[in-house]
Amino acid sequence: MQAMWVRMAAGMLLSVGLAAPSQAQQVRADTLIKWRQSAYQVMTWSTSRIRANVEGQFNRDEVIRAAQLLNSLANAGMGTLYPTGTESGSGWHETTVRPELFRNQALVAERAGALARETGAMLNLAASGDVPAIKAQYGRLVQACKNCHEDLKFRE
Amino acid sequence: MQAMWVRMAAGMLLSVGLAAPSQAQQVRADTLIKWRQSAYQVMTWSTSRIRANVEGQFNRDEVIRAAQLLNSLANAGMGTLYPTGTESGSGWHETTVRPELFRNQALVAERAGALARETGAMLNLAASGDVPAIKAQYGRLVQACKNCHEDLKFRE
Numbered sequence: 001m002q003a004m005w006v007r008m009a010a011g012m013l014l015s016v017g018l019a020a021p022s023q024a025q026q027v028r029a030d031t032l033i034k035w036r037q038s039a040y041q042v043m044t045w046s047t048s049r050i051r052a053n054v055e056g057q058f059n060r061d062e063v064i065r066a067a068q069l070l071n072s073l074a075n076a077g078m079g080t081l082y083p084t085g086t087e088s089g090s091g092w093h094e095t096t097v098r099p100e101l102f103r104n105q106a107l108v109a110e111r112a113g114a115l116a117r118e119t120g121a122m123l124n125l126a127a128s129g130d131v132p133a134i135k136a137q138y139g140r141l142v143q144a145c146k147n148c149h150e151d152l153k154f155r156e
Numbered sequence: 157m158q159a160m161w162v163r164m165a166a167g168m169l170l171s172v173g174l175a176a177p178s179q180a181q182q183v184r185a186d187t188l189i190k191w192r193q194s195a196y197q198v199m200t201w202s203t204s205r206i207r208a209n210v211e212g213q214f215n216r217d218e219v220i221r222a223a224q225l226l227n228s229l230a231n232a233g234m235g236t237l238y239p240t241g242t243e244s245g246s247g248w249h250e251t252t253v254r255p256e257l258f259r260n261q262a263l264v265a266e267r268a269g270a271l272a273r274e275t276g277a278m279l280n281l282a283a284s285g286d287v288p289a290i291k292a293q294y295g296r297l298v299q300a301c302k303n304c305h306e307d308l309k310f311r312e
Contacts, residue, residue: 023209026208034197035198038195038197038201042194045191046232048183062236068228069228069229072224072225072229076221076225077221081201
């Protein structure tokens with residue numbers, strides 16, 4: 001694949017003068033797309049682990065680890081992986097992100113905040129070992145995922 | 157790609173009787189390989205963010221977020237992504253894992269523990285805003301990554 005650099009890099013370097021470029025400005029677009037596609041896979045791993053635990057043999061430590069990882073991802077600032085210049089391009093595969101994600105920042109912020117609230121609640125519940133409560137929270141967490149995919153019409 | 161299921165699943169189900177299968181036994185080998193390849197990409201994202209911050213403009217919150225994510229990954233129990241039956245196969249691409257990783261569990265545990273110690277130390281330092289200390293810890297963290305790749309001769 002032809003290397004594609006984030007288009008804003010040169011302009012931003014000029015406009016900010018001596019300030020060092022942020023990571024997103026230094027990294028190739030295809031790498032950023034690969035990282036965000038990877039992050040969603042790690043979310044899928046983690047939510048699947050929680051589901052396997054509430055539907056099968058429950059291992060409290062495993063649910064805590066999965067919830068900790070999910071909550072860290074939800075609060076990692078994944079928005080930095082979507083700079084201008086990454087609306088199209090390939091990471092592991094051609095991005096499936098829709099233009100809405102770059103155009104409606106208020107909705108993105110609302111949906112990202114909702115995800116972080118649900119992962120935080122899951123982390124708080126994980127240590128309890130209260131399987132029915134964790135199962136109910138799993139449903140709310142997955143709903144937060146679905147809301148974002150539906151409203152912003154993207155999947156990575 | 158031909159679907160390949162984790163080979164131990166059937167045997168394990170018989171041997172453990174009524175116990176529910178663990179996640180690794182329920183999930184296809186190619187999915188487990190994709191998840192572990194993704195997890196290393198998220199580690200690369202996070203270490204790259206820390207490097208960008210210590211070499212350029214320092215943003216304490218961003219370093220904390222990256223360190224939190226790294227530490228969550230290092231403690232997530234990624235060993236569960238390497239069950240018997242995943243020595244070969246494709247996730248995002250053909251796995252590059254070497255047989256050593258499945259044969260020398262003592263070394264795997266030692267290297268995994270070393271990584272978790274370094275990510276924990278990074279997380280403790282992140283809030284300090286002490287850039288030289290974070291930079292030094294970044295070096296130790298990357299060395300822990302390299303040790304594992306060299307000793308176990310794998311990269312995902």
